Amino acid sequence: PVEVLSFGEVFIHYPFHKRLILHNTSTLPAKFDIVTDSDAPADSADPSVAIAEVEPDQPQGRVPAASSHVVTLTLYAKRTGSVNRTVYIKIGGHSVPYPITVKARAVGPRVLVEPMAIDWGSVRCLDVVTKTIKLTNDCCIAAPLRVLMKSRTSPWSIEQKVIHLEPQEVYHLSVKLRPNEVQRFTDVLYVIVEEGEDSAINFKCRGTETPIVCDEDLGTIDFGTQYTTQSITKEIVLKNFGRKSRTITWLVNKEAAREKVLKQLAKDGVDLKKAKLPAVPYTIHPTTAVLPSNKGYRFTISACSQVTDLVEDTAECMEYVGGNKKGKAIFQPSLKTTFVAPLLRMSDNNVPFRYVWSKEDGEKAAMMTRPLKITNISPLPITFSLTIPVPFYIRLPEAATLVGIEGASVAEGSVSLDPEASVTVEVDFDPSYKVDRQCAVLKQNISITYKDHPQKDSLEAIGEVVFPNLSFERGELDFGAVLNCTVTEKQVLVTNTSELPCDYTWEFIVTAQEADKLNTISPNMAFDIEPITGTIPAQTTETVCFRFNGVPDRLCEAIARCNVIGGPSYDVKLRGRASELSFRIDKTHLDFGNMQFDNSAERELVIVNKSCVAAFFAVDLRGLKRRVLTVT
Structure with missing residues (x-):
């Protein structure tokens, strides 16, 4: 076996294994015992004993002659540190055990x-x-x-x-x-x-930015709709969530402008009682307050105006941190209040009329009428007048018809209404104003003017008229110059732009000036139209074919009129010229003279077109015996 068995880096509380191979090189079987130092006392001088344990899977065994045996050593680290343990292998017949050093570095979670x-x-x-x-x-x-x-x-x-x-x-x-x-x-x-x-x-x-917050949205402070001369208040609370104390100062634009005017007037020695000062509709109290850290303060905003209007202003909230004299704007709320005076409610947002032509109407369309109910939703009585330009008309109710209606009266073209009272007027529309019979939408305002008050309101009246209408791709057709007795054709797209089917017929218009001319060619001889009559469905397109018959040697002009039943008439100007082809060639022979065989020469041949019709030509070289001539 090896003398040192290194496990490298091992993690604590996790077993790591290494194989130890025992080789028996003798001719006799060998018995072995593996002894570790795990039995050493806990207070042993070797710190590795407390750091890790080493255990073999086979504490003892036999190795056959001339063979090998594998023993697995398990290292289990209990805490971090360097491991240096000794394992002894005792071989039968040998008095001195064989030491093997086990090394490792135990680490914790990574x-x-x-x-x-x-x-x-x-x-x-x-x-x-x-x-x-x-x-x-x-x-x-x-x-x-x-x-x-x-x-x-x-x-x-x-x-x-x-x-x-x-x-x-x-x-x-x-x-x-x-x-x-x-x-x-x-x-x-x-x-x-x-x-x-x-x-x-x-x-x-x-x-x-700033750690000062407000529970309400300070983008716009809207007091809603209020009566004039009344003071309305709103309270807002600013909270300082910052670590430092802050001084808050409010400034309203119009109030600042008033103070500036007052200072200038006092400087000029003007009597302030007689001076005309700008109105101050909004004030904030107090204008200055100190907000300690994690504290709040309540401010009161007051609104009051002597005029009836939407009164707007802008306030600016300045923040000064600690003893810093340089402040910055943290809020700039818009202040607005609608101080009401006359206020009417209409039964409709607008008064729409829509007239669609039909064959039963003939040439004159009947007057159209719609009722309009007007209610006073102001807190005070209102006297007003209604006007509107033609072709719209306003008809007020007769005074006798309002006897049973409480709070409503009519006198001298004006209507008076008490709060919550209503009156119904008639709005008329005359669709026959559109004498050209073109589809159109006319918008006019019903003007509402109030007695003893400058306010003016309006309500839109909309009059739409629908007639059969066409749209032509072109209004003029020029056939140019053509050969005598030849027919030339051009097509024009005609679109029905209305929601009604269009019945139409074509005719040629002869003016009095043309009728007096001698030898005048009838438009019917010079031009043809196909189809001459027909119906185009709504929102569709058809093709109309115009032909020029090429009246010999004449310039022909005509006006073709498309008459739409119930709609307008449309004119298309026609023009065409016919002529015979006449041309001249300046020479009939080309003489190139004597030339060397490898040279080239050029000669010009002039062709003159004496007519107003375009002449197309080609040169036929097939009669030449040799291909020595080219034409460009």
């Missing part, structure tokens, strides 16, 4: 930590940010461990402080950060492994 440092960056005060640390038990034994922060007042916190990791287990430790002051924070997270190697993770961050 836990890997990742990462070893975290920079949390800038974090708003009181915001909670969570990050995870990966803990891996990189060994074959369980790893009990504890985690804790170095500082008791650390902004970092750990929920799971005692962890038990099974062999090869991975655990993600959650660490939460909640900075409570505007400053730089550093701390250390310790991972303490029982009987193992500890780890330290460095943390750092910077708290920003």
Whole structure:
């Protein structure tokens, strides 16, 4: 056997095995006994006795002649440290035992930590940010461990402080950060492994903004709808969760502007009683307060206005930390209140009319009417007038019809309503205003003006008229110049853009000026349209074919009119010219003269087109006996 048997690195509380081979080189069988020093007393001078135990699987046995025998030694470490134990092998017939030194290094659980440092960056005060640390038990034994922060007042916190990791287990430790002051924070997270190697993770961050909070949203402080001249108050509580004392100062923009005007007037010697000062609708009391750490303070905001309107302002809350005279704005709430005066409720958000043409209507469409109920939901009586531009009309009820209605009256074109009283007016719409019979949507406002009050309201009236309408791809067709007596065709896409089917017919329009001309060609002879009549369903497209018949040597122009039943008429301008082909060639012979056989020469041949019709030509070289001529 070997003199030294090394187990290397072993983990405590876990058995490790090594084979020991005994070779019998003699011709006789050999008996062996394995003696360990496990029987040594606990207070032995050898510390390895207390650190680990070594046991053979066969304390004694026989090895046949000229053969080998395997004995397994088991090392079991009880605590960490260096192991240096001696195992003795006694061979029968030998008085001196054979010593074997067993060496090992006993270690505890090995836990890997990742990462070893975290920079949390800038974090708003009181915001909670969570990050995870990966803990891996990189060994074959369980790893009990504890985690804790170095500082008791650390902004970092750990929920799971005692962890038990099974062999090869991975655990993600959650660490939460909640900075409570505007400053730089550093701390250390310790991972303490029982009987193992500890780890330290460095943390750092910077708290920003402010640790002062309010239970209410300070983006906008809305007092809702209130009556004028009445003072309304709201209370807000600011809490200082920071580590330092803070001084809070409130400043309202319009109040600051008023103070500035007062100082200037006093400087100029103006009588303040006669001076016109800007209104201050909002005040905050107290304007200044000190908030110790972890304390709160209640502030009262008052709103009051003499005018009826949506009154808005902006307040600014300044924070001064400790004795620092340089403050910063931490809240800038918008203040708004609707101080009401006249307020009407309409039965509809708008007054819509929709007229769709039908053959029964003929040329004149009937007036359309819709009722509109108006209710006074203001706390005071209201007198108002209604107006609207044509083609809409307003008809107020007759005074006699309101006798039985409490709180409503009509006089001199105005309506008076008590609170919660209602009146119904008639809104008329005349669809025949659209004389061009094009589909359209007309929007006009019903203007509501109040007596003894500058406020003006409006309600939208919508009048939609629907007629059969078409859309043409082109409004002019030019057939250009063609040969006499040839027919040229062009197509135009016609789309029904309405929701009604369009019945149409085509006709040619002859103006009085053209009728007086002599030798005028009838449009019917020069142009054809197919189809000449038909129906296009709603939202579909059809193709109309226009033909020019090539009247010899004439320039023909015409207007084709598409008449839509119930809709408008559409004109398409037509133009075409016909002519015979006439051309001239400037020469009929080309003489290249005497030339060397390897040279080339060029001659020009001019073709002149004397007509208005395009002439296409080609040169036929098939009559040449030799291919010595090219044309470009």
